[in-house]
Amino acid sequence: MKFKYCPMCGGELEEKYSWDEGGVPYCPKDDIMYFDTPRPCVIVAVIKENKILLLKQSYIFKDSKVLLSGYVTNGETVEETVHREVFEEAGLKVKDLKYLGSEYVKNNNKEIIMLTFMAKYDGGNIKKSAEVEWVNWGYIEDALCEMKEDEIGKRIVRKVLKELGYIGEKAYRCDNNCQTDS
Numbered sequence: 001m002k003f004k005y006c007p008m009c010g011g012e013l014e015e016k017y018s019w020d021e022g023g024v025p026y027c028p029k030d031d032i033m034y035f036d037t038p039r040p041c042v043i044v045a046v047i048k049e050n051k052i053l054l055l056k057q058s059y060i061f062k063d064s065k066v067l068l069s070g071y072v073t074n075g076e077t078v079e080e081t082v083h084r085e086v087f088e089e090a091g092l093k094v095k096d097l098k099y100l101g102s103e104y105v106k107n108n109n110k111e112i113i114m115l116t117f118m119a120k121y122d123g124g125n126i127k128k129s130a131e132v133e134w135v136n137w138g139y140i141e142d143a144l145c146e147m148k149e150d151e152i153g154k155r156i157v158r159k160v161l162k163e164l165g166y167i168g169e170k171a172y173r174c175d176n177n178c179q180t181d182s
């Protein structure tokens with residue numbers, strides 16, 4: 001999001017030249033440059049043996065399950081975000097985090113950089129938070145079919161499948177054409 005007014009003093013911002021970025025909105029009163037940056041968020045595929053943690057959040061996708069996700073809070077590392085969000089939304093502990101790359105998303109005025117991870121289950125029983133509609137383990141082999149609308153989630157699951165050594169058709173058990181939409 002490109003700022004027009006200073007969030008600190010409300011004054012109109014000027015453009016200030018920055019070496020790498022070109023013109024950057026700048027408040028001369030507060031001496032702050034407001035760089036146009038996306039909001040960082042984590043998205044996590046939690047794995048327990050042959051199962052993966054899936055959530056239902058109708059406000060994101062009406063008919064799809066999704067992976068667990070959450071915004072990075074100022075003051076924590078991205079890894080801490082993963083542990084915190086998995087515990088807050090599902091009541092679980094995880095270990096062996098593995099970074100799987102990032103995805104940039106822009107929709108409805110939201111600009112998000114999604115840092116994607118897989119993590120191993122490390123204890124606890126599922127305890128759903130109030131902000132989650134439904135959360136439970138699903139077979140990894142069915143995940144792509146259950147996540148129909150969630151393109152980013154499916155891309156992450158495909159990476160997870162690769163990491164876990166799934167090859168060919170083994171990862172797709174449903175009868176529809178999910179396997180053809182890669």
Ligand SMILES: [Zn+2]
Nearest residue numbers: 006009027030
């Ligand atoms: Zn200001």
